[in-house]
Amino acid sequence: MNILFVASECAPFVKTGGLADVIGSIPKALEALGHTVKVLLPAYPAFKQWIKHGEVELELEDLFGGSARVHSVRAKGLNLLLLEAEHLYDRGGSIYLDEEGCDWEDNPIRFGALSLLGAKIGLDGVGGWKPQIVSAHDWQAGLVPVYLRQSGRKAPPVVMTIHNIAFQGLFDGEIRETLGLTEGLYNPDGFEFWGHVGYLKGGIALSDKITTVSPTYATELLTPEYGMGLEGLLRSRQADLVGILNGIDLDTWNPETDPALVKPYSPRSLNRRVANREFLENHFGIEPNEEAPMFCVISRLTTQKGLDLLLESIPTIVKRGARLIVLGSGDRDMEDRYLAMARRFPGSVGVQIGYDEDLSHKMQGGSDAILMPSRFEPCGLSQLFGLRYGTIPVVARTGGLADTVIDANAAALISKCATGIQFTPVTVEALDRAIHRTCDLFKDTKSWKTMMRRAMAQEVGWNSSAELYANLFESLIKKKATRTD
Numbered sequence: 081m082n083i084l085f086v087a088s089e090c091a092p093f094v095k096t097g098g099l100a101d102v103i104g105s106i107p108k109a110l111e112a113l114g115h116t117v118k119v120l121l122p123a124y125p126a127f128k129q130w131i132k133h134g135e136v137e138l139e140l141e142d143l144f145g146g147s148a149r150v151h152s153v154r155a156k157g158l159n160l161l162l163l164e165a166e167h168l169y170d171r172g173g174s175i176y177l178d179e180e181g182c183d184w185e186d187n188p189i190r191f192g193a194l195s196l197l198g199a200k201i202g203l204d205g206v207g208g209w210k211p212q213i214v215s216a217h218d219w220q221a222g223l224v225p226v227y228l229r230q231s232g233r234k235a236p237p238v239v240m241t242i243h244n245i246a247f248q249g250l251f252d253g254e255i256r257e258t259l260g261l262t263e264g265l266y267n268p269d270g271f272e273f274w275g276h277v278g279y280l281k282g283g284i285a286l287s288d289k290i291t292t293v294s295p296t297y298a299t300e301l302l303t304p305e306y307g308m309g310l311e312g313l314l315r316s317r318q319a320d321l322v323g324i325l326n327g328i329d330l331d332t333w334n335p336e337t338d339p340a341l342v343k344p345y346s347p348r349s350l351n352r353r354v355a356n357r358e359f360l361e362n363h364f365g366i367e368p369n370e371e372a373p374m375f376c377v378i379s380r381l382t383t384q385k386g387l388d389l390l391l392e393s394i395p396t397i398v399k400r401g402a403r404l405i406v407l408g409s410g411d412r413d414m415e416d417r418y419l420a421m422a423r424r425f426p427g428s429v430g431v432q433i434g435y436d437e438d439l440s441h442k443m444q445g446g447s448d449a450i451l452m453p454s455r456f457e458p459c460g461l462s463q464l465f466g467l468r469y470g471t472i473p474v475v476a477r478t479g480g481l482a483d484t485v486i487d488a489n490a491a492a493l494i495s496k497c498a499t500g501i502q503f504t505p506v507t508v509e510a511l512d513r514a515i516h517r518t519c520d521l522f523k524d525t526k527s528w529k530t531m532m533r534r535a536m537a538q539e540v541g542w543n544s545s546a547e548l549y550a551n552l553f554e555s556l557i558k559k560k561a562t563r564t565d
């Protein structure tokens with residue numbers, strides 16, 4: 081099968097969150113199953129060095145105000161199609177935000193252009209290669225199904241994947257003229273959403289199937305609490321909505337070979353983790369304490385992640401003699417409040433504001449537990465890294481967290497299947513109780529180590545999920561081939 085992915089970020093090249101991890105890893109798993117995958121991405125500055133080694137496959141004189149080219153490059157085990165358009169993607173700041181931290185004003189055009197090219201390559205192919213299926217990710221690729229539909233041509237089936245419905249790409253209705261979107265689809269059954277152009281909305285309405293990144297999130301999305309205004313549309317398309325759990329790249333995230341770790345380790349040499357923990361104690365200025373766990377957080381600092389609640393639970397952590405180290409960035413106010421906690425509890429709480437891939441690996445390799453008190457979590461990858469590294473996930477029971485962590489309740493402990501701690505509802509009180517439970521479990525060193533080994537043995541790679549995607553894609557290709565319209 082020839083598969084075209086369209087997305088706005090991809091690890092290890094450009095990453096703001098889990099979307100990049102997924103786009104950087106699932107193509108490899110699909111290739112291992114014998115398929116050919118190409119990933120269309122904007123050629124941000126990070127791709128400049130790679131473009132030099134690629135070939136120009138497509139040239140456009142005018143893509144919304146400037147020329148553009150598509151380069152085909154093989155990099156880090158991936159087939160990339162890089163959309164180079166200086167006026168849209170060649171700039172400083174982050175990929176979505178300007179130097180002041182505001183969304184780039186022309187984001188609707190930047191990602192409209194990405195979607196347009198996704199549809200064009202879907203219809204005509206590139207460099208002699210033609211996709212049989214198009215896989216579009218999040219609102220940035222939401223207009224791919226829209227452009228495919230408005231072409232009126234025989235198009236390959238398109239699957240829209242929702243990684244986070246909180247980000248919908250809603251823009252002023254006038255943008256449709258600039259983007260050349262047809263009036264015929266500007267209605268509630270198409271890409272119109274309460275007088276706006278809805279990128280994700282259009283993608284959901286006009287794709288052949290919709291996937292999201294965990295089975296529990298797929299059911300949560302149908303409710304007003306989690307659907308964020310799109311629950312009605314999703315309910316009407318419920319038969320076409322599937323939840324497929326994310327996997328992680330088992331080569332990049334391997335505690336036995338990870339070059340970022342001070343000391344790599346295996347389930348048989350867990351004592352080697354001590355060196356990683358000592359590194360973290362030095363780095364964050366934390367006092368050692370063998371009796372209580374070291375918790376970590378590696379996250380965007382936002383209310384989605386429930387990290388405002390954790391601020392209130394820090395005194396509980398400290399009272400138990402446990403420690404907390406935090407790596408993250410996001411809401412300015414929350415960043416300040418975390419820094420204030422580090423000042424209030426020196427030796428117990430350490431905070432680093434910013435993004436640091438290398439440190440995130442070290443934290444997974446040296447902490448005892450990873451905290452994720454998310455209010456909603458479509459899948460979550462940090463708990464999967466945690467399982468793989470024996471860093472016990474302490475998570476809210478929602479979305480992918482509910483699907484990937486087995487709570488250490490009495491029954492699970494007796495039947496020896498627990499891999500972490502879950503709590504619900506997402507409140508400070510429940511989080512406090514989860515922290516107490518974790519500290520209690522930690523005291524029983526032998527069973528804690530057994531739980532670590534069990535966590536490390538969990539299947540967190542792409543094997544079974546890649547097969548589910550491949551089966552879904554294949555069934556759509558077959559269905560479309562037998563249809564007469």
Ligand code: ADP
Pocket residue numbers: 096097098099101378379380407408409434435436437440459460461462463
């Ligand atoms: P989301 O995509 O909602 O942010 P995920 O758990 O799916 O949440 O993925 C987050 C990804 O970003 C993980 O790979 C995590 O390690 C990484 N990450 C988040 N914050 C940081 C940070 N400050 N430094 C390094 N990596 C981070």
Ligand code: GLC
Pocket residue numbers: 097098099102243244293326457458459460461480
């Ligand atoms: C989103 C979600 C996160 C998920 C990631 C990758 O960023 O917030 O839960 O793991 O996408 O699918």
